[in-house]
Amino acid sequence: MRRLVMIFIASLLLFGPAAAAQAHPVGTTGMLVEVEGDRLALTLQLQLDQLNKYPGLDLTAGDPIPAGTIERLLDEKVAITAGGEACTTEITGIAHGTINDRDAVVVTMVAVSPIGSAPFTVRSSLLTDVLDDHKVYVSRTADGEEAELLGVITATQQSLVIDAHSQKAGLGAMIGHGMHHIADGYDHLLFLAVLLLSAPLVAVRTNAGWRWSQRKTGLGPSLKRILSIVTAFTVGHSLTLLVVSLGWFTPPVRYVETFVALSIAVAAWNLVRPMFAHGEVMLAGVFGLVHGMAFATTILEMNLNLADTLVAVLGFNIGIELAQLLGVLLVVPLIHIAANGRYYGRFCQVVAAFGVAASAAWVVGIWTDTDSVLTPLFDGIAANPLLSYVVFIGAMLLLGFAGGRSPGKSAAEPEGSSQSVSNSTHKSNAKDDALTAAR
Secondary structure, X not given: OHHHHHHHHHHHHHOOOOOOOOOOOOOOEEEEEEEEOOEEEEEEEEEHXXXXXXXXXXXXXXXXXXXXXXXHHHHHHEEEEEOOEEOEEEEEEEEEEEEOOEEXXXXXXXXXXXXXXXXXXXXXXXXXXXXXXOOEEEEEOOOOOOOEEEEEEOXXXXXXXXXXXXXXXXXXXXXXXXXXXXXXXXHHHHHHHHHHOOOOEEEEEEOOEEEEEEOOOOHHHHHHHHHHHHHHHHHHHHHHHHHHHOOOOXXXXXXXXXXXXXXXXXXXXXXXXXXXXXXXXXXXXXXXXXXXXXXXXXXXXXXXXXXXXXXXXXXXXHHHHHHHHHHHHHHHHHHHHHHOOOOHHHHHHHHHHHHHHHHHHHHHHHHHOOOOOOHHHHHHHHHOHHHHHHHHHHHHHHHHHOOOOOOOOOOOOOOOHHHHHHHHHHHHHHHHHHHHHHO
């Protein structure tokens, strides 16, 4: 295990050099704005793989851009007003670009207020109407200085008021961003879920190696294990979230995403065959470092100054922890109920198999710049959170009460342990027979 950890760390250092960060996280749209009197200048950074979600668009880097199609799209999806009146807008440039190491179309435009100097209201459904969890990060630039994040446009919050004195996003906004980020981060959630499923179990050494066995005590020990897992993950991701956000270490996004995906496969394997006692806690801490790097890209790529970065790190981390706490409160009691059932071990095996499949699908998607084949499934769950949770409740209760606990052994008794007990009983009986014969 130590050798694997050293190889992992060496790999991160090997791939450490990376391109400079851009103005918004991977998979989102960047909108850079600058206000001067009655004029609002906008720069839209639109990634090609996102734009191609619209029917009829099949953009490729280097090929001619269908300017007319892009202009019509912007005219339909982006509206700019001042004082309730429509602004005069003009697109001043459409060109290929590279944003966050991804091929993109960069559009520049200017809006002029009909009533002179006044706050502008930007309303946009661009990409958020075809991608439910898509975000548009709106940042202000002035005199070439670093961008200040003003806010985020989403499918449910489609407008933002902007003027020369707009307040930048503060601690409260970053807490919200952190909560939304972990809620939308299917890979982070799946990693944690796989680790938490082992909380009611205990790793025991058998003749066949380490195997899982179910605890015979109550909810308390499970909660203690869960606290250890969540704490290790929090310490790990908090450390790299700060280090990467401050620019002390800049890992390449694609490799970070790959390691995040692979962490799910490793956690899934541990759910079937524990690596060693309390291995899930070590996995949470070690891979928490990687997940923290992924969290940090959301902050790093906003190009915030030092003071704003520290506020963003604090708020973002608080948001992540609040979302994690809410998730634990909603699922852990149900997991404990399910673990009392006869089929919990089988259920863990099914979840582990799904985790490996999801991990592989994400890795393929990362390196082919395509969506995972499981994206529709995750999007469907995210689009119907209440229904999804009700289904989860039903599944956990069914596992907990269907069939009852297996007689004489736990629901998740490891393979090999029954054989060990059988051999021990056989030897004991043989010894008793020998004593009887001697008498």
